[in-house]
Amino acid sequence: SVPVSEVVGVEEGRVHILPKKSVEDTDKDFTVFYVKRCRSGGSYGLLWTLGRTQFSCPSRVLRDQWIKDLRAAVKNYGPLRPRRLLVFINPFGGKKKGRKIYYSLVAPLFELAGISSHVIVTERANQARDHLLKKDLTGFDGVVCVGGDGMFSEILHGLIGRTQQEAGICENDPSAALQPCSLHIGIIPAGSTDCVCYATVGVIDPVTSALHIVIGDSQPLDVCSVHQALTHRYSVSLLGYGFYGDVLAESEKHRWMGPLRYDFSGTMVYLCNRSYAGVVQYIPADPVLSSPRDRTRCLSGCSVCSRSTDRLVRHPSDSGSLHKSHYGHFNSHSEDEWVTVEGRFRCVSLTCMSSSCPRSPLGLSPSAHLADGTGDLILVWNTNPLGFLKYLYRHTGAQDQFDLPFVEVHRVTAVRFSLPSSKEEGEYEEIDKQKTPDSFLCGLCCATPPPVSVWNCDGEILPVTEVFCRIHGQLLRLYARGIEDQARHNCSE
Numbered sequence: 165s166v167p168v169s170e171v172v173g174v175e176e177g178r179v180h181i182l183p184k185k186s187v188e189d190t191d192k193d194f195t196v197f198y199v200k201r202c203r204s205g206g207s208y209g210l211l212w213t214l215g216r217t218q219f220s221c222p223s224r225v226l227r228d229q230w231i232k233d234l235r236a237a238v239k240n241y242g243p244l245r246p247r248r249l250l251v252f253i254n255p256f257g258g259k260k261k262g263r264k265i266y267y268s269l270v271a272p273l274f275e276l277a278g279i280s281s282h283v284i285v286t287e288r289a290n291q292a293r294d295h296l297l298k299k300d301l302t303g304f305d306g307v308v309c310v311g312g313d314g315m316f317s318e319i320l321h322g323l324i325g326r327t328q329q330e331a332g333i334c335e336n337d338p339s340a341a342l343q344p345c346s347l348h349i350g351i352i353p354a355g356s357t358d359c360v361c362y363a364t365v366g367v368i369d370p371v372t373s374a375l376h377i378v379i380g381d382s383q384p385l386d387v388c389s390v391h392q393a394l395t396h397r398y399s400v401s402l403l404g405y406g407f408y409g410d411v412l413a414e415s416e417k418h419r420w421m422g423p424l425r426y427d428f429s430g431t432m433v434y435l436c437n438r439s440y441a442g443v444v445q446y447i448p449a450d451p452v453l454s455s456p457r458d459r460t461r462c463l464s465g466c467s468v469c470s471r472s473t474d475r476l477v478r479h480p481s482d483s484g485s486l487h488k489s490h491y492g493h494f495n496s497h498s499e500d501e502w503v504t505v506e507g508r509f510r511c512v513s514l515t516c517m518s519s520s521c522p523r524s525p526l527g528l529s530p531s532a533h534l535a536d537g538t539g540d541l542i543l544v545w546n547t548n549p550l551g552f553l554k555y556l557y558r559h560t561g562a563q564d565q566f567d568l569p570f571v572e573v574h575r576v577t578a579v580r581f582s583l584p585s586s587k588e589e590g591e592y593e594e595i596d597k598q599k600t601p602d603s604f605l606c607g608l609c610c611a612t613p614p615p616v617s618v619w620n621c622d623g624e625i626l627p628v629t630e631v632f633c634r635i636h637g638q639l640l641r642l643y644a645r646g647i648e649d650q651a652r653h654n655c656s657e
């Protein structure tokens with residue numbers, strides 16, 4: 165049996181769609197296409213492929229009746245199935261295969277499902293963002309991003325910005341209750357880093373992602389807004405200061421190396437052995453609901469995220485927005501709710517999701533949730549080079565990266581980062597000299613270590629130090645359903 169909600173389309177005759185369309189037009193046959201699950205080998209989630217079953221009827225009349233009824237059932241059971249999509253393809257993302265991936269694997273599935281799409285192949289960076297901010301979006305049910313995390317970030321900024329513009333909300337105001345976006349985003353992975361896709365679907369596979377779009381899956385997603393003076397950015401996967409900021413800044417100098425630049429820059433920055441002084445303040449999330457060390461995983465149908473959805477009540481007079489019940493009182497947080505820690509850090513990271521990827525299958529924070537309105541703040545205090553290497557290495561396997569004496573993790577709803585006063589910074593340097601050998605190999609990439617780092621905001625450099633960050637629960641919706649539990653589904657190998 166196949167749930168009607170997972171039927172992709174019904175066609176007359178004997179039809180094949182992938183890898184190439186072929187139709188044998190017979191009077192008494194019809195073909196049903198549906199979602200079929202397979203184990204994905206190394207990945208955490210399930211691969212979806214296009215299953216097909218052919219039926220033969222005794223007469224043409226009966227065949228037509230079957231097709232009519234099945235199509236009506238599919239329509240009734242899929243209220244969120246998109247009918248019209250705006251598709252942005254980055255032709256230069258990853259291995260530059262975005263266009264080919266879309267036209268050979270994705271477009272045939274959209275056609276089968278009766279989805280019409282308006283396709284824009286971008287000609288410059290930020291074209292997709294500007295289009296979403298300024299052009300008429302009437303009639304579209306969702307936006308599809310064919311590219312990597314950088315392209316997704318463009319679309320995220322465009323869509324959130326457009327929604328706030330229309331609602332008359334100032335995005336630069338950190339206390340503003342942002343409006344959730346009404347259009348869904350679908351991600352077709354075609355970049356060199358596809359972390360958001362991996363963390364929300366569990367595999368990096370264009371057909372799997374296209375099928376999630378076609379059946380109108382809906383996965384809410386928390387978003388972190390990062391404010392500095394009168395500017396703002398949004399992040400969903402990694403906001404990192406120190407090591408991750410330095411690696412990104414270094415990698416920008418070596419773009420010609422392609423994806424290899426991240427390994428090269430990671431090694432260089434590691435060898436530089438830097439740490440940075442800072443004051444971190446955060447508002448802890450309710451510890452009763454969940455904890456970053458409870459060893460749970462946010463999977464499809466996650467109960468922690470559903471409780472958060474329940475808290476977001478729909479306002480009767482504003483059908484387009486899930487409302488502010490747990491943000492209305494953001495401003496009422498008094499100063500003494502903020503917890504303050506200060507010292508020297510190897511890195512300070514904030515993530516709204518596990519941030520898993522093929523290299524780190526459990527991610528930066530394995531028990532983080534996609535849509536519970538919180539983020540995980542990871543503080544890695546200054547330590548010796550071997551200790552830090554151990555911390556980094558643990559991301560590649562199943563060992564607990566938080567079970568180290570110099571690592572802390574907190575579930576939070578807001579974070580502030582600032583520089584300590586110069587007197588205090590001197591004190592940290594004294595402590596630092598006692599703890600770690602004088603610059604491990606520093607001099608490889610810098611003569612004198614810089615006093616401050618930059619922020620890595622989902623792969624984009626923020627050349628600022630002091631920031632205010634706030635998590636906005638379920639600001640976005642993706643055409644996804646979170647990672648499916650392999651044990652719950654019968655799949656072919």
Ligand SMILES: Nc1ncnc2c1ncn2[C@@H]1O[C@H](COP(=O)(O)OP(=O)(O)OP(=O)(O)O)[C@@H](O)[C@H]1O
Binds near residue numbers: 253258290311314
């Ligand atoms: N036509 C274009 N020309 C140049 N840059 C573009 C174009 N379209 C989109 N971009 C930009 O390219 C950047 C990288 O795109 P994308 O994330 O798709 O690929 P990627 O290979 O994963 O890149 P990276 O690893 O650098 O993030 C994005 O920040 C996006 O703004």
